[in-house]
Amino acid sequence: MIILLPVLLGIFLLGGAFIPAHEKARSGPEDPIARKVDSVLALMTLEEKIGQMTLYTTDWGSTGPTIRPGYADDIRAGNCGALFNSHTAAFTRELQRIAVEESRLKIPLLFGFDVVHGYKTMFPIPLGQAASWDMEAIERAAEVAAAEAAAAGLNWTFAPMLDVTRDPRWGRVMEGPGEDPFLGAAAARAQVKGFQGDSFDNADRVLACVKHFAAYGAPIGGRDYNTVDMSERTFREVYLPPYRAGVEAGAWTVMASFNDIDGVPATGNSWLMGDILRGEWNFPGFVVTDYTGINEMVSHGVVANEKEAGELAVLAGVEMDMQSAAYQNHLKQSVREGKVPEARIDEAVRHILYTKFLLGLFDDPYKFCNKEREQRVLLSQEHQDASRDVARRSIVLLRNEGVLPLSKEIKTLAVIGPLADDKDNLIGAWSGAGEGRHCVSLLTGIRSKLGKEANILYAKGCEIEGDDQSGFAEALAAARKADAVILAIGEHKDMSGEATSKAMIRIPGQQEELARQLAATGKPVAVVLMNGRPLVMPWLAENAPALLECWWLGTQAGNAIADVLFGDYNPSGKLPITFPRHEGQIPIYYSYKNTGRPFNPDSKWTTKYIDIPNTPQFPFGYGLSYTTFRYSAPKVDRAVFRRGQEVKITVTVENAGRLAGEEVVQLYLRDLVASTTRPVKELKGFQKIMLKPGERREVQFTLTENDFAFYTRTMQWAAETGSFDLMVGGSSDEVQTVRVTMIE
Ligand code: BGC
Numbered sequence: 001m002i003i004l005l006p007v008l009l010g011i012f013l014l015g016g017a018f019i020p021a022h023e024k025a026r027s028g029p030e031d032p033i034a035r036k037v038d039s040v041l042a043l044m045t046l047e048e049k050i051g052q053m054t055l056y057t058t059d060w061g062s063t064g065p066t067i068r069p070g071y072a073d074d075i076r077a078g079n080c081g082a083l084f085n086s087h088t089a090a091f092t093r094e095l096q097r098i099a100v101e102e103s104r105l106k107i108p109l110l111f112g113f114d115v116v117h118g119y120k121t122m123f124p125i126p127l128g129q130a131a132s133w134d135m136e137a138i139e140r141a142a143e144v145a146a147a148e149a150a151a152a153g154l155n156w157t158f159a160p161m162l163d164v165t166r167d168p169r170w171g172r173v174m175e176g177p178g179e180d181p182f183l184g185a186a187a188a189r190a191q192v193k194g195f196q197g198d199s200f201d202n203a204d205r206v207l208a209c210v211k212h213f214a215a216y217g218a219p220i221g222g223r224d225y226n227t228v229d230m231s232e233r234t235f236r237e238v239y240l241p242p243y244r245a246g247v248e249a250g251a252w253t254v255m256a257s258f259n260d261i262d263g264v265p266a267t268g269n270s271w272l273m274g275d276i277l278r279g280e281w282n283f284p285g286f287v288v289t290d291y292t293g294i295n296e297m298v299s300h301g302v303v304a305n306e307k308e309a310g311e312l313a314v315l316a317g318v319e320m321d322m323q324s325a326a327y328q329n330h331l332k333q334s335v336r337e338g339k340v341p342e343a344r345i346d347e348a349v350r351h352i353l354y355t356k357f358l359l360g361l362f363d364d365p366y367k368f369c370n371k372e373r374e375q376r377v378l379l380s381q382e383h384q385d386a387s388r389d390v391a392r393r394s395i396v397l398l399r400n401e402g403v404l405p406l407s408k409e410i411k412t413l414a415v416i417g418p419l420a421d422d423k424d425n426l427i428g429a430w431s432g433a434g435e436g437r438h439c440v441s442l443l444t445g446i447r448s449k450l451g452k453e454a455n456i457l458y459a460k461g462c463e464i465e466g467d468d469q470s471g472f473a474e475a476l477a478a479a480r481k482a483d484a485v486i487l488a489i490g491e492h493k494d495m496s497g498e499a500t501s502k503a504m505i506r507i508p509g510q511q512e513e514l515a516r517q518l519a520a521t522g523k524p525v526a527v528v529l530m531n532g533r534p535l536v537m538p539w540l541a542e543n544a545p546a547l548l549e550c551w552w553l554g555t556q557a558g559n560a561i562a563d564v565l566f567g568d569y570n571p572s573g574k575l576p577i578t579f580p581r582h583e584g585q586i587p588i589y590y591s592y593k594n595t596g597r598p599f600n601p602d603s604k605w606t607t608k609y610i611d612i613p614n615t616p617q618f619p620f621g622y623g624l625s626y627t628t629f630r631y632s633a634p635k636v637d638r639a640v641f642r643r644g645q646e647v648k649i650t651v652t653v654e655n656a657g658r659l660a661g662e663e664v665v666q667l668y669l670r671d672l673v674a675s676t677t678r679p680v681k682e683l684k685g686f687q688k689i690m691l692k693p694g695e696r697r698e699v700q701f702t703l704t705e706n707d708f709a710f711y712t713r714t715m716q717w718a719a720e721t722g723s724f725d726l727m728v729g730g731s732s733d734e735v736q737t738v739r740v741t742m743i744e
Contacts (some may be wrong), residue, residue, distance in 0.1 A: 142194025445558025496532025
């Protein structure tokens with residue numbers, strides 16, 4: 001797929017103002033950046049062009065960043081246009097200096113890194129952030145991450161990760177927005193805005209990278225890197241929306257995914273990179289591979305060797321080769337042989353040079369390498385406050401039998417569990433430059449909340465993994481002496497993330513047994529879960545006196561959890577993904593289809609298991625509060641409406657308890673009769689509102705024709721007339737319904 005120059009020229013950025021991609025058609029061929037790009041391109045040899053398309057990695061040694069032998073010479077020779085994993089202001093400044101002072105054309109480097117949920121100040125893992133359903137909080141997390149990354153010499157993050165997934169066996173579930181396209185798209189917009197800001201003139205924002213394009217979150221069996229195969233309708237309705245939202249919000253780069261889809265690896269897929277990304281979405285930036293995605297096409301079996309792999313990738317629309325050196329090793333030969341037109345190389349390089357101009361690197365290559373700023377910005381108090389705030393918004397209260405919130409006047413408190421006094425795991429996987437030593441453990445958070453007077457008994461109880469119960473006795477003795485028990489258990493940070501798929505997603509080791517024995521003491525036990533994925537935990541889910549899903553919350557985890565445990569913050573998170581009762585239910589998601597034989601407990605011949613229920617342990621959208629919210633029956637402004645007319649649905653929500661709190665009011669839709677089968681529920685709106693005790697608020701959603709649309713039988717994105725159920729409530733399984741009908 002050849003990307004034509006007018007597409008690039010049509011991009012924008014006049015006078016430095018950022019114009020979102022969907023408005024780019026406004027600017028014309030007079031784009032001054034494009035003229036500059038062409039003037040540089042005219043000077044370049046083919047080798048230098050291929051160099052711009054090559055992304056190298058650097059490493060991190062015990063004394064700081066290191067560079068591999070020969071790489072500095074390669075920068076000098078113009079063989080590499082970008083680096084990843086290179087960070088700190090000093091290190092990037094030196095590498096940039098080599099590029100702009102010692103290379104022939106003095107083209108500045110891009111510096112990329114996986115700043116997924118924080119650079120130094122860590123925020124909750126993205127799945128946890130999605131549980132906040134709070135787009136301002138998510139944007140703020142990305143903004144702080146960008147500010148720290150940009151202060152440490154980086155100008156590009158490999159985030160947001162926007163892979164919808166319905167399979168918690170897949171370890172990378174922790175890195176994305178969960179199971180839903182609508183919530184995922186909202187999180188995508190918030191993150192892109194946070195990372196990139198409104199203008200590339202800013203020195204405290206970085207380029208975003210929408211990844212992993214596409215449908216990487218749907219590997220068969222939940223095994224990482226595995227085959228993806230699904231209908232185009234499901235692909236477009238469920239998996240594409242978050243990526244699209246990210247691109248439309250202006251994300252300047254996109255990463256191709258490792259997987260194949262419908263038989264074609266994404267890295268060599270011109271339908272994805274050409275037809276959809278450039279054609280349908282008008283993507284103006286550049287596409288990078290995921291790591292050795294090019295070489296891996298040999299193993300996929302669609303090319304015989306690395307050279308053919310490079311040809312397939314570049315012709316499909318992949319502009320930058322991360323790590324594999326396939327472009328560097330073979331592309332020149334491919335051009336000579338006429339397998340790849342040089343014009344295609346030029347197009348790719350234009351996109352990359354354009355980006356460097358856009359960031360202002362030709363004017364100030366050291367814009368992001370400022371040691372003084374780095375020292376001032378990293379881990380600043382302001383960033384700690386932001387992290388604590390986002391962290392407590394991400395916590396989901398799953399059960400509470402009157403245990404929480406605990407009183408701060410408590411005399412003796414037992415704090416137990418392998419994660420209670422742990423700092424290293426709080427940053428979770430994909431933790432950028434984050435370090436456990438900067439984290440506030442739960443024990444420390446509780447101590448600073450209760451002060452020196454409180455009698456806190458700590459016991460580890462057991463390790464995260466293994467069979468050893470020798471610590472149980474001490475833990476049980478502490479519990480018996482205490483007025484209440486807090487038990488912190490879950491996953492080690494390496495148990496979720498890349499290449500950590502699991503067949504059994506249970507709480508590892510002896511931790512659940514420890515919980516059982518502690519609960520048997522009769523003391524009020526609040527279980528704090530720290531983990532990266534939905535877990536199967538039947539005993540806890542049905543018996544824990546209190547259960548808090550705390551994910552991996554980042555640097556301020558301990559303070560944030562203490563805020564919730566002691567009622568300084570009323571939990572408001574809602575699950576962004578279904579928690580199954582059993583792995584055998586996977587994939588399990590709220591937005592399933594009715595089938596011709598919907599579940600009926602009294603009939604064997606319906607869609608169900610004979611050994612476990614269909615229902616999840618905890619549904620999508622679910623989460624408790626310390627107060628209760630009462631919903632009125634929803635009302636619509638018109639029960640019958642014409643195509644093109646808006647429909648307003650209104651509900652009154654009342655805080656019927658004694659504590660102030662936030663509620664996520666959710667709107668779902670079901671199309672009752674359509675030309676294709678439709679899900680029983682699809683999220684179409686949500687609002688997070690704060691209510692004081694006794695306060696009532698009217699919440700209104702406005703639906704337009706587009707909200708009723710789907711891919712019809714003939715694959716048109718359109719709404720069909722007929723009746724729809726609109727459902728409003730505080731969880732996907734607790735809604736009230738009103739019916740509306742659309743007529744021509
Ligand atoms: C991951 C990407 C990441 C890249 C660079 C790959 O293994 O799949 O998400 O951006 O490494 O670290």
